[in-house]
Amino acid sequence: MTQSLLTPSHAKQTISLGSNYSDPTPKKGIQGMIDAYQSKSGNTVKVNTTEHNTYQTNITRYLQGNPDDVAAWFAGYRMQFFASKGYLADISDVWSGLQGFNDALKNASTGADGKQYFVPIYQYPWGMFYRKTLFDSKGYKPPATWDDLITLAKQMQKDGLTPIGFADKDGWPAMGTFDYINMRKNGYQFHVDLMAGKESWTSDKVKNVGTSFGKKEVGLIVFGTPHVVLQAPTPADVDDSILFPFPAIDPANGVDSVEAPIDGFMVPKKAKNLTGAKDLAKYIGSADAENAYLKVDNSNVAVNSGADTSAYTSMQKQAIGLTQKAKSISQYMDRDTRPDFAQTVMISAIQSFIDKHSPSDIDALCTNIEAQKKSIFANPVS
Amino acid sequence: MVAPPVPTVEATAPRTTPVRRGRRRRLTARDILVLSVVVGVTVVLDLALIWGTSVVSVLLSFTNYDGISPIKWVGIKNYHDILTINPEFGTAVRNNLLWLVFLGLIATPFGIFLAVLLDRQLRFSRFYQSALYLPVALSLAVIGFLTQLILSQDQGVVNAILGRTHGNGIDFLGDSRLNIWMVLLFAGWRHVGYIMILYLAGLKSVDPALKEAAVIDGANPVQTFLRVVFPAMRPINVIVLVITVIESLRAFDIVYAINTGRNGLQLLSVLVVDNIIGEASRIGYGSAIAVMLMLVTLGFVITYLVNILREDSR
Incomplete structure (x- = not known):
C-alpha cells in the first residue's frame, strides 16, 4: 500500500500473464495483443506460455500455488468452479467499464455469486x-x-x-x-x-x-x-x-x-499485481484487444460488438452467421x-x-x- | 509379519553360541557415529518418503479431499464407488492382469530361452545380444511413440505395407478390443531384452563343471537346463520373477504416450494419475485406487519375502 502512495497510479508496472496459447498462431496472436497493450499503457507484460494440455491439467495447483497476475481460461462452469472455490479475484469493477458485450457473454463470465470473474476474448462455434x-x-x-x-x-x-x-x-x-x-x-x-x-x-x-x-x-x-x-x-x-x-x-x-466455447482470461486471487492485472483485464475486454489478436489468428471470431469484422475470412463470416442466429450458446461438455x-x-x-x-x-x-x-x-x- | 520358526530356536541355541563368540567385534565411538548417521538417514528418508506417504495415501483414501476444500471423512465410500460403479476399474484390473500373464508366461520365458541360446557361443552372438538388448535402452514412453509410428491407422508402417492407406487402414490402436494386445507386443519386445541380459549374466556365473557333469551323465540339452542349470540359478530366477511382477504392476508410460491410457488401454496406474493429477483433483478417490494397487503389490512382495525367509532359515 505504501508503494502505491509513493508511486503515481500511472507509473510503469510489470504484469505477468499465464498463457496456454502454445500453438504457433495463437501464441503470435497473444503476443500481438500484448504488444498493443504495452505500447498503449507503457506497462510491461511478461507472458509465460505453457503447452495447453499441461496448463489445463495443472490449473488447480497453478491457481493455488504461484499464479501469474492474469491467467488464460475458459468461460462458463469451468471458470465458475474455481470462482466458487475462492481462487479467482472479483473483477466486477473492471466489467462495469467494459462495453460491447451482450448478456450471454456477461453470464458466461459471471460466477455463481453474481460477480464477474472472467474477460472473454473470442469464441468459436x-x-x-x-x-x-x-x-x-x-x-x-x-x-x-x-x-x-x-x-x-x-x-x-x-x-x-x-x-x-x-x-x-x-x-x-x-x-x-x-x-x-x-x-x-x-x-x-x-x-x-x-x-x-x-x-x-x-x-x-x-x-x-x-x-x-x-x-x-x-x-x-x-x-x-x-x-x-x-x-x-x-x-x-x-x-x-x-x-x-x-x-x-x-x-x-x-x-x-x-x-460456441468462449475463451478468455481471469485474475487469480493470488495475483501479485492486482492493479496491473485489472488494467490488463480491462484492455483484453476492449475491441482493440480482440482486433489485435484476431489479426493474427483468423480461426476464431470476436465477441465484442465493437470489434472490426471487415477483414473476416469466409470461414469467420460463416462462423459469425452461426452465432448471431443462435438463441442460446452453449459452451462445451x-x-x-x-x-x-x-x-x-x-x-x-x-x-x-x-x-x-x-x-x-x-x-x-x-x-x-x-x-x-x-x-x-x-x-x-x- | 513372518513368524520365525519357533521350535528350532532352543535346539540350535547351544550349537550357535560358540560360533558367535569368535565373531564379536568391538565398535569404536567413531564406528557407532558413522553407522548411526548412515542408518539413521536411510531410515528417516525411508519413513518419510515411503511409509509416510503411504500412510497419508491410506488416510486420504477415506476422504473426499479435492486439493482445495476442507477434508471430509467419507468412510469406505470411495472404495464402494470404485468397486461398484466405476466401469474403468474393471478394465484396468483386467489389463494389469493381462500384462502380468503376458510378461510372465510369454515374454519372460522367451527372454530366458534367448539367453540360453546366446550362452551357447553362437556365431554373431554379440550382435544378437546387442540387437535384443537395444530396446531396453529406450524408455517405454519412447516405445509408445514408436508404436504409434508403426501402427497408426493412416500413416503407420504396417498399414502402408498392407496397402491400406486410403482410409481403410486397420485401427490397431483405436480399436479397444485390439489395442491392448498391440501394446503388450511392444512392451514385451522390451521386456524380452531385459530378461535376456539378466539371465545371460546369471548363466555366465554357473560353474561349467556342472554342465559338463550333466553331459557326461548323458543328459540332453533340455534336461541339462531344466534339471541342473535352472535350479542352480535360483537367485537370478527370483530376481526375474520379481522384475516381471513389478513391470506389470507399474506399467504406465507406454499407454500414456499412446492415448493417455483410455479407450481400452486403462491401467490402475493411469486411473490413479487421471483422478489425482489434472483438473479433476479427486485426490481421495484416486488415493483409494492407489491403495488397492498397493495392496496387490504388497501381496506379491509378502509372498516373496515369506519364501525367501523360509528358505534362508532352513
Whole structure:
C-alpha cells in the first residue's frame, strides 16, 4: 500500500500473464495483443506460455500455488468452479467499464455469486464441415434435418466415402457431437440442467441421444472452427471447407442453439499485481484487444460488438452467421459441467457411446453414468 | 509379519553360541557415529518418503479431499464407488492382469530361452545380444511413440505395407478390443531384452563343471537346463520373477504416450494419475485406487519375502 502512495497510479508496472496459447498462431496472436497493450499503457507484460494440455491439467495447483497476475481460461462452469472455490479475484469493477458485450457473454463470465470473474476474448462455434469441391462434384447438399443427414450419409457410403469423421483419441472431440444431438433433440435448457447434475442420465431423453450416437448415423465432421483452420494443410483447404449448423432433429428446437466455447482470461486471487492485472483485464475486454489478436489468428471470431469484422475470412463470416442466429450458446461438455465429472467419467463414457450399439448396452451405460454423477455431485463445490 | 520358526530356536541355541563368540567385534565411538548417521538417514528418508506417504495415501483414501476444500471423512465410500460403479476399474484390473500373464508366461520365458541360446557361443552372438538388448535402452514412453509410428491407422508402417492407406487402414490402436494386445507386443519386445541380459549374466556365473557333469551323465540339452542349470540359478530366477511382477504392476508410460491410457488401454496406474493429477483433483478417490494397487503389490512382495525367509532359515 505504501508503494502505491509513493508511486503515481500511472507509473510503469510489470504484469505477468499465464498463457496456454502454445500453438504457433495463437501464441503470435497473444503476443500481438500484448504488444498493443504495452505500447498503449507503457506497462510491461511478461507472458509465460505453457503447452495447453499441461496448463489445463495443472490449473488447480497453478491457481493455488504461484499464479501469474492474469491467467488464460475458459468461460462458463469451468471458470465458475474455481470462482466458487475462492481462487479467482472479483473483477466486477473492471466489467462495469467494459462495453460491447451482450448478456450471454456477461453470464458466461459471471460466477455463481453474481460477480464477474472472467474477460472473454473470442469464441468459436462448432458445427459440421464439408468440402465444397467434393459436394459439388457429387451433387450433395448440406443436410438441414436429421433425416436429410441420414440419407446423405447412406448415399456417401454407397459412393464409397466414409461419412463419419471422428477423432477421439483425446476423448473430447466426440463430446461436441453428443452435446449437439442432445440440444437438438431435447433443447438447450435440458443440456444445461443435465450438465449441472439436475437431470438424470437414465432418462429416456439421454438414452435417445445415446441411441442416435451409437448407431453412428452422424456423418461428416463436427469440429470447432480453429481445429479446421489451424490444422488444414493450405489456405485453399480452408476456403474449401464449408461450415453449416448441426441439422435439426426436433422441429421444436430447430437449430436455435450453437455450441460456441468462449475463451478468455481471469485474475487469480493470488495475483501479485492486482492493479496491473485489472488494467490488463480491462484492455483484453476492449475491441482493440480482440482486433489485435484476431489479426493474427483468423480461426476464431470476436465477441465484442465493437470489434472490426471487415477483414473476416469466409470461414469467420460463416462462423459469425452461426452465432448471431443462435438463441442460446452453449459452451462445451467439459466446460458446462464440473471438471471432476467431465474428466473422470464423461470422457470414457462418451468413448463407450461410440462403441455401444444395442439399447441394453446404452441402458447399462446411462445407469452407470447416473450412479457416478450422483456420487460426484454429492460433494458440494464450495 | 513372518513368524520365525519357533521350535528350532532352543535346539540350535547351544550349537550357535560358540560360533558367535569368535565373531564379536568391538565398535569404536567413531564406528557407532558413522553407522548411526548412515542408518539413521536411510531410515528417516525411508519413513518419510515411503511409509509416510503411504500412510497419508491410506488416510486420504477415506476422504473426499479435492486439493482445495476442507477434508471430509467419507468412510469406505470411495472404495464402494470404485468397486461398484466405476466401469474403468474393471478394465484396468483386467489389463494389469493381462500384462502380468503376458510378461510372465510369454515374454519372460522367451527372454530366458534367448539367453540360453546366446550362452551357447553362437556365431554373431554379440550382435544378437546387442540387437535384443537395444530396446531396453529406450524408455517405454519412447516405445509408445514408436508404436504409434508403426501402427497408426493412416500413416503407420504396417498399414502402408498392407496397402491400406486410403482410409481403410486397420485401427490397431483405436480399436479397444485390439489395442491392448498391440501394446503388450511392444512392451514385451522390451521386456524380452531385459530378461535376456539378466539371465545371460546369471548363466555366465554357473560353474561349467556342472554342465559338463550333466553331459557326461548323458543328459540332453533340455534336461541339462531344466534339471541342473535352472535350479542352480535360483537367485537370478527370483530376481526375474520379481522384475516381471513389478513391470506389470507399474506399467504406465507406454499407454500414456499412446492415448493417455483410455479407450481400452486403462491401467490402475493411469486411473490413479487421471483422478489425482489434472483438473479433476479427486485426490481421495484416486488415493483409494492407489491403495488397492498397493495392496496387490504388497501381496506379491509378502509372498516373496515369506519364501525367501523360509528358505534362508532352513
